[in-house]
Amino acid sequence: MDNNSKQLIEKTRKHVKTASKEEYSGHDYWHIYRVWKMAQTIAKEENANQLTVQLTALLHDLGDPKITSYKTASNPARNWLTTLTKDKELINEVCHIIDNMSFRHENKSKSLSLEGKVVQDADRLDAIGAIGISRALVFSGYKNNLVHNPSIQPNLDMSSQEQKRSESTAINHFYEKLLLLKDKMNTSSARKIAQGRHEFMEEFLDRFYKEWEGEI
Numbered sequence: 001m002d003n004n005s006k007q008l009i010e011k012t013r014k015h016v017k018t019a020s021k022e023e024y025s026g027h028d029y030w031h032i033y034r035v036w037k038m039a040q041t042i043a044k045e046e047n048a049n050q051l052t053v054q055l056t057a058l059l060h061d062l063g064d065p066k067i068t069s070y071k072t073a074s075n076p077a078r079n080w081l082t083t084l085t086k087d088k089e090l091i092n093e094v095c096h097i098i099d100n101m102s103f104r105h106e107n108k109s110k111s112l113s114l115e116g117k118v119v120q121d122a123d124r125l126d127a128i129g130a131i132g133i134s135r136a137l138v139f140s141g142y143k144n145n146l147v148h149n150p151s152i153q154p155n156l157d158m159s160s161q162e163q164k165r166s167e168s169t170a171i172n173h174f175y176e177k178l179l180l181l182k183d184k185m186n187t188s189s190a191r192k193i194a195q196g197r198h199e200f201m202e203e204f205l206d207r208f209y210k211e212w213e214g215e216i
C-alpha cells in the first residue's frame with residue numbers, strides 16, 4: 001500500500017479512537033480494532049482492496065442508528081472522509097458498505113462488493129465465539145435486558161424482532177442471531193474461523209443450561 005493510503009488509515013484510526021471514547025455497548029474502539037485487524041487478514045486471503053476494507057472497518061460503527069442518534073449509519077464516516085480525501089468514489093464505496101452491511105439489512109447485503117463482504121465477515125466474527133458471548137452480555141446489560149429468563153422465548157421472526165428487542169434476553173440473542181452467523185459468512189477464510197467460534201458458543205450454552213438447572 002502506498003504512503004498516502006497508509007496515512008489515511010492511520011489518521012482514521014486515531015479519529016475513530018477518539019470518537020468512540022464514550023462507547024460502552026460493545027461497539028467500542030477495541031471492537032473496531034479487532035474488526036480492522038481481522039478484515040486485513042481476510043482481505044489479504046481474498047485479494048480485496050486493502051484501503052477500502054480498512055477504512056470501512058475503522059468507520060463502520062460510528063453512526064449505527066441503534067447506538068447513536070444518527071439516522072444514516074454512514075453519516076459520520078462521510079463527514080470524516082470528506083475532510084480527508086477528494087476521492088468521491090472511495091467515499092461512496094465505503095459509505096455504501098456501511099449502510100448495507102448490518103444484520104438488519106440482510107437482503108441488501110447481497111449487493112455488497114468483495115470489500116463489503118470482507119468487512120461484514122470480520123464484523124460478524126466479532127459477534128461470535130468467546131468475544132461474541134462477552135459482547136452479547138454487555139449489550140444486554142446496556143439495554144437493561146436480563147441474561148436469561150426461561151419464560152421469554154426467542155423471537156425468530158426478524159421483522160418483529162427489531163420491535164421486540166427490549167423484551168429479549170442475552171441467551172435468546174444466541175438463537176435469534178449469533179448461532180445463525182456461521183452459515184452466513186461470505187468468504188471461506190471467515191467460514192473456517194467461524195466454525196471453532198460457533199462450537200465454543202454451543203459448549204457455553206450447554207454448560208449454561210446445566211448450571212441453570214443445578215446439574216453441574
Ligand code: ADP
Nearest residue numbers: 026102103104127135136139140168169170173
Ligand atoms: P450489526 O452491526 O450487524 O447490526 P449488531 O449491532 O446488532 O450487529 O450487533 C452488535 C453486537 O451487539 C453484537 O455482538 C451482538 O451480539 C450484540 N447485540 C445486538 N443485539 C443484541 C441483543 N438484543 N442482545 C444481546 N446482544 C445484542
Ligand code: NI
Nearest residue numbers: 035060061123
Ligand atoms: Ni461492528
